Amino acid sequence: MSGFEIPQTHRAVIVQTDTTIRTEERPIPAVGENEILVKVSAIAVNPTDWKHARRINNPGTILGCDFSGIVVQAGQGLRVPVKVGDKVAASLRGGVDKERGAFAEYVKVSADLAWIIPEGTYTFEEAATIGIPLYTSVIALYGPNSLKLPQPGDANPPAPGTWLFVYGGSSSVGQYAIQLAKLSGYKVITTASKRNHELVESLGADLVFDYNDPDVVHRIKKATDNDIHLVFDTISEDYTYPIILGSVAGEKPAKISVLHKPNPEFAEQREDVQWLETFIFTAYGPTVNTKDDEEERAVLSTFLWEKLPGLVTGGLKPNVIKKFDGGLDNVEAALDYLVQGKASGEKIVYTI
Template sequence: MVSTVNVPKTMRALVLLEKGSAAVKEHPVPEVGDDDILVKTVAVAQNPTDWKFVDSGRGNPGSVIGCDWSGHVVRVGKNVSTPKVGDHVAGFVMGSTFPDSGAYAEYVKTPAELAWVVPQGTLTHEETATFGCAFWTAAQALYHPKRLGLVEPPAKVTDEEWLYIHGGASAVGQFAIQLAALSGYRVVTTASPKNHELVKSLGASEVFDYRDSEVVSKIKAVTRDSIRVAFDTISLQESQSISAAVIAPTGGKVMHILAVIPEATARKDVVREYTIIYSALGRAYTYATGQHASAVPEDRAQIVEFLKKVPGLVKDGQIKPLPIKLWEGGLDSIPAGLQYMKEGKVSAEKIVYRI
């Protein structure tokens, strides 16, 4: 038995048809398991991974696209005590992979423990939808004991310690700056000059232009060459090179969000790894290309514990949503938004749609 309101059998969803092709069509509303909730989506947000799954051939035909969502609970499984039907909740799912999971739809299913309840009177659905892939990635990279393992709020680091974040104006970067500052770290970051004030307003102590030929020496000077950990939110060869170069002579660790490029640095004293947030969902998956990933229970456990803190951080105003570019037209307009992002036109803001 589930607690529920009236829910149709089918819904409109943006479905992956084949490599490079997607369309809005009628799709089955996901069945709710004993530990799941079903959410009527109100707003969804866009990430680079959304268009990349469509174009790369990794996505599975017949699956629903999209990761970031905000909405109201309309059905709960028999083991679920919270959230309740009617609650405003938000979360993250793996799009373009499963027929019964994906954000770009009128309904989305998720395990209850992977959703967080938005405190009344705090954020709109559009704002809350930005707390998905980028937010979770920042929390995993910074706080998971097998990633950077930093001090997690409400605790704070006791001594002055610098953290380098490459790409401070990216979606992941903006959340990482806020979280690191809450943890008491001094953040030095890079961004285009037009975004310097934005990243400072989020808690960065110092910011430099990543295009500056002297960026590494300037970062080392302002931090007294003391950086032991870095988070590269861009993870192309240049950013991987800079992120390794700013680490102190005693060595340290860099966490990337894309695969490590070995030739980006010759340093052997810097541990370089990458994090994939899909592991936090605790569900095995297989790409259309045949690559398989097993479930990682410890990654899910880490994000579940972190999500318990999020309502309090939001209620106290300690975490701000990303700047929003509201894209009109709902589900039918998402392909145009994906193309816009693919063309590199998104900067320091999150595209959000109302469903």
């Protein structure tokens, strides 16, 4: 009755016991309450995908988080106005469930974790890049347990000239974080390798410095008149914390939003610093191995349904795309590329 012919089975990328992945035939999953079934047009690959395949390794589960396509079936009790035939993109936690994962021909996903692609804006490939990178930026910047910044269009913008330091501006997460921070009214300072300075400036960064420069902390403090109190570290590793801690001013308390909890050597170094950790899957609701946070989920889905389409229509730039060939059968090549640290200012996508 959906108007789309849905097959009994489809192909999906399955995590294997030896940490490799393989394309296998799977039954089409039945949609439940507030769920939609999407025929996939494009998928995008994130670092978390190789971590789920090779480190977390739940054999038999479908890998992949981010995808786009056309809604072919809608369940009961939808919390958002989505319907069969809509072009959508969405994100979910892949590599933990045998029925759902983005690297497949059909994906079932909670409707409120999708968003409708406004006609005449993004291609399916561009829309697939939004998932984890943008959703994470939304929670790290606006989430109830993070920086809680004013959102684009809110009535309480920051004081003019307030700095936000986005560490790692050329990463997939960083590219969206810069744009959101600018739309929220902040002055943005960021770091990237020299080859990506033009890219981050094109996204709106006011200042960019090369994190490979041994003098980077001094340059950041000088350029901002030693006035940084808000940071989003989109990389969050032992090698990023010294630059961040060195760059925050120290005259009033600072908030640092991170994606991985720093070890005590960094976490306990400064009493005037509040560390705020984002783990995006807590906002995705009941999934295996994560704690859930309904408030985060509400912030995220409200953003996806009330703000994102307007921002996309208004010129929000998708991640720079690097297309890999071979579809689902060649996803291992993308995992290798990310493990080897080759991604620089780019997002790997496949057309399905």
